[in-house]
Amino acid sequence: MKKAIVYLNQFFGQIGGEDKADFAPVLKEGLVGPAQEFNRRLEAEVTHTVICGDNYMGSREEEAVQQILDALADKEFDIFLAGPAFQAGRYGNACGVICKAVKQRFKVPVLTSMHVENPGVEMFSKDIVIFKGGRSAAAMRKNIKAMATYANKLLSGQELFDAQTEGYFGRGIRHQVWRPDQKPAADRAVEMLLKKLKGEAFVSELPIPELEKVAIAPPVTDLSQATIAFATSGGIVPKENPDRIQSASATRWGRYSIKGLERLAGGEYKTIHAGYDPTAVDADPNVCVPVDALRAYEREGKIGKLHEYFYSTVGTGTTQAEAARMGQEMIEYFQNEGVDAVVLLST
Amino acid sequence: MKLEIGNFPVKDIVFGAKTCYSDGLLTINKQEALAVVKEDEHITEADLEIVMPGDQVRLVPVKEAIEPRVKLDGSPLFPGAAGDLVRAGSGRTHALKGCSVLVVGKHWGGFQDGLIDMAGEGAKYTYYSQLKNIVLVADTDEEFEQQEQQKKNHALRWAGMRLAEYLGRCVKDLEPEQVEIYQLPGITRRDKALKNLPQVVLVLQAQSQMEEPGYNDLFYGWDCNHLLPTLVHPNEILDGAIISGSFMPCSSKWSTYDFQNFPTIKRLYQEHGKSLNFLGVILSNLNVALEQKQRSALVTAALAQTLGADGAIVAEEGYGNPDADFIACIVALEDAGIMTVGLTNECTGRDGASQPLVTLDPKADAIVSCGNVSELIELPPMERVIGELQSLARDGLSGGWADDEILGPSVRKDGSIIMENNAMFCGDQVVGWSPKTVKEY
Amino acid sequence: MQMANLIPVATTVGANKIVPTISIPYPLGDPATSPQEQWKLRYHRVGVALDALTADIQEQTVFKVKY
Structure with a gap:
């Protein structure tokens, strides 16, 4: 039989109320409070209950997480369930923090449940599965049932449906599915248009997510003393593509010395980017990596120095996660080698 | 404009002495058909195969699919592209239904080529596994592009068109089982009942991102890269324009x-005539410079507004930077007061966590999504491969790779494969067949 | 700072300093024009990008180019 461990706060863990919110984490064998209901619903045995005070987790997070992970280290379990946390903000935070940590450390599925207004939803719904729960403990049975139903499917390897169908908050992860009714896209498009024209409600299959804001970097104060690096997602590489950067969906990047070069020569550098017509860039790579213009500004003293390497990868089909990782890896070089600013050219 | 398409349902296909159609049976004289293929001396090797739904066959690299047809007035099936420049979209066309001519490279594939599994788990990823297919598998002397990732595939694609037209000719003088009639009166000649319905246009953003000739969709033989959005009768598109x-x-x-x-x-x-008045198609394109993208969006919106459209559907043949054309077009239409629905696919990455389109705008509030190009697909070996399986890994097909640190090569020693949906032949079916959608997890 | 042709893509992903390039396949020099014209355009836009690094901006900004 599969094994589960449940996480509760001091209140549902039957330690006490607000006065016990500083309660340090303990791992108890067997079932405490809501763990009994989980045990009844799950096609798995709940072997232990973790109890931790919400304030303890809130104010001494690192310590709390470490203590709990240490206590779990020698336990065998197939799934980790926290809450439900309803609308309790500190409990929601605690469930989110511990679920994320357990998932990362033990690679087991983690589940929790919160009310939509619990700040924990906003904080953790991208990282973990949070079921849409009720406002208060009146919804306890219902919320546990939803979590357990999903957990059972997960544990037995059954097909899992999308967030909306299963009842949890979407994590921003989008995958293609075959519609059970097989309704072709042409029908869906025409029906959606007719509804839109009549002013009736319709559901877009691609809701536009809110755009992320990036913090603005402080300006370079003295360009004439600055070292400037150049990076591109246009796939310019030495002609033999030494780092074997992929032509699409890239996971690799390279940096190539331009020491002593006045410009990039056609025939010696080329693009391996499959998403655009390579003719112009192959003939004159400077139209994508403008070493010639940068050198001119270096000679004129407009910039202090052009960094010794240019940085390159391929942007087509490349996931945001891979792009972010590659960017982080490049930043290490920039920082270690005294680069003050980077000009990035995308194609 | 009135177009009649006479349908000849194909229930079985066999090779035989004479190319003919009778009672659902299409018989093909292989030698004669191959002679038509080889009219172009650039075709160096060619063979025909018949594959049926459920056959344990994997086809790769697939370059093109064409429905075999004939125009009864003798005009060419693809005017301007393969044959004289005459108008398409009226008169009578006979079509062999439920089958297609598939063009497969004997060896060389490229970025734009795809894969079809006729049976098993892989069959659900493309429309063409449901069809009875006449497969032209051939090679050419176009050595200049053998090692290129981007291939024009000129000789093979045009051979496919000749073959489709040759096969279609066998039903020229026969009586079809059923006739579909497509007719729309001139926009100003429509009756009041039609004018009282919502006025709707369909905007097609045809693929046209290559600036060198030979790669883009052709409209009457004209490279869609050199096109400004233009009003087209839907019959022209259904009839080979x-x-x-x-x-x-x-x-x-x-x-x-x-x-x-x-x-x-x-x-x-x-x-049409029930819930809307179908004004026609605005043929637009997909471009590689922002100014071109904006121009096409603006001209499309101006055309739609001039026509008096209330609503529009915009369909995009591509993803990545063309998403900018797609969103710009929807925004321009919405800004002109035209209610718009978008029809496209997404690229959310193998992990599903990437931004679905490269450009987004809250005005694009009604989108039908047909698939995720980067979904990973793993398929077992298939009894038979037509073409060359290694092309998926070797030749830079958009959904294949030679090697990967974590996933290994796309083509494994035992013939099983791992690939992205990207390389499924016309798999996302944004033209409207797609039974797929994209859901959040 | 980012040089890009597809300004809407750059703004969607959150780039703050943006200098336009002329196209995707040849960002900084149209092969249909003379090498002198290409150089003038490239030198100018790279210069705008370098100046943009020193600009103290408060919101997403697309810098103007002349050529």
Whole structure:
């Protein structure tokens, strides 16, 4: 039989109320409070209950997480369930923090449940599965049932449906599915248009997510003393593509010395980017990596120095996660080698 | 304009002494058909195969699909592209239904080519596994592009068109089992009942991102890269005015067969006179410079507004930077007061966590999503491969790779494969067949 | 700072300093024009990008180019 461990706060863990919110984490064998209901619903045995005070987790997070992970280290379990946390903000935070940590450390599925207004939803719904729960403990049975139903499917390897169908908050992860009714896209498009024209409600299959804001970097104060690096997602590489950067969906990047070069020569550098017509860039790579213009500004003293390497990868089909990782890896070089600013050219 | 398409359902296909159609049986004289293929001396090797739904066959690299047809007045099937420049979209066309001519490279594939599994788990990823297929598997002397990732596939694609026309000729003088009639009066000649319905246009953003000739969709033989949005009668599209190009990851591509049978056009015809007045098609394109993208969006919106459109459907043949054309077009239409629905696919990455389109705008509030190009697909070996399986890994197909640190090569020693949906032949079916959608997890 | 042709893509992903390039396949020099014209355009736009690094901006900004 599969094994589960449940996480509760001091209140549902039957330690006490607000006065016990500083309660340090303990791992108890067997079932405490809501763990009994989980045990009844799950096609798995709940072997232990973790109890931790919400304030303890809130104010001494690192310590709390470490203590709990240490206590779990020698336990065998197939799934980790926290809450439900309803609308309790500190409990929601605690469930989110511990679920994320357990998932990362033990690679087991983690589940929790919160009310939509619990700040924990906003904080953790991208990282973990949070079921849409009720406002208060009146919804306890219902919320546990939803979590357990999903957990059972997960544990037995059954097909899992999308967030909306299963009842949890979407994590921003989008995958293609075959519609059970097989309704072709042409029908869906025409029906959606007719509804839109009549002013009736319709559901877009691609809701536009809110755009992320990036913090603005402080300006370079003295360009004439600055070292400037150049990076591109246009796939310019030495002609033999030494780092074997992929032509699409890239996971690799390279940096190539331009020491002593006045410009990039056609025939010696080329693009391996499959998403655009390579003719112009192959003939004159400077139209994508403008070493010639940068050198001119270096000679004129407009910039202090052009960094010794240019940085390159391929942007087509490349996931945001891979792009972010590659960017982080490049930043290490920039920082270690005294680069003050980077000009990035995308194609 | 009135177009009649006479349908000849194909129930079985065999090779025989004479190319003919009788009672659902299409017989093909292989030698004669191959002679038509080899009219172009650039074709160095060619063979024909018949594959049926359920056959344990994997086809790769697939370059094109065409429905075999004939025009009864003797005009060419693909005017301007393969044959004289005459108008398409009226008169009578006979079509062999439920089958397609598939063009497969004997060896060499490219970025734009795809894969079809006729049976098993892989069959659900493309429309063409449901069809009875006449497969032309051939090689050419176009050595200049053998090692290129981007291939024009000129000799093979044109051989496919000749073959489709040759096969279609066998039903020229026969009585079809059923006749579909597509007719729309001139926009100013429509009766009051039609004018009282919502006025709707369909905007097609055909693939045209290559600036060098030979890769893009052709409209009456004209490279869609050199096109400003223009008003087109839907019958012209159903009747061969557009042929598919040879650029874009394959699952996002629209084959010539897709254009000939464009499901969203047919669906709008069904609603015409009932719930809407189908004004026509605005043929637009997909560009590689922001100014070009904006120009096409603005001209499309101006055309739609001039026509008095209340609503529009915009369909995009591509993803990645063409998403900017797609969103710009929807925004321009919405800004002109035209209610718009978008029809496209997404690229959310193998992990599903990337931004679905490269450009987003809250005005694009009604989108039908047909698939995720980067979904990972693992398929077992298939009894038989037509073409060359290694092309998926070797030749830079958009959904294949030679090697990967974590996933290994796309093509494994035992013949099993791992690939992205990108390389499924016309897999996302944005023309309107797609039974797929994209959901959040 | 980012040089890009597809300004809407750059703004969607959150780039703060943006200098336009002329196209995707040849960002900084149209092969249909003379090498002198290409150089003038490239030198100018790279210069705008370098100046943009020193600009103290408060919100997403697309810098103007002349050529």
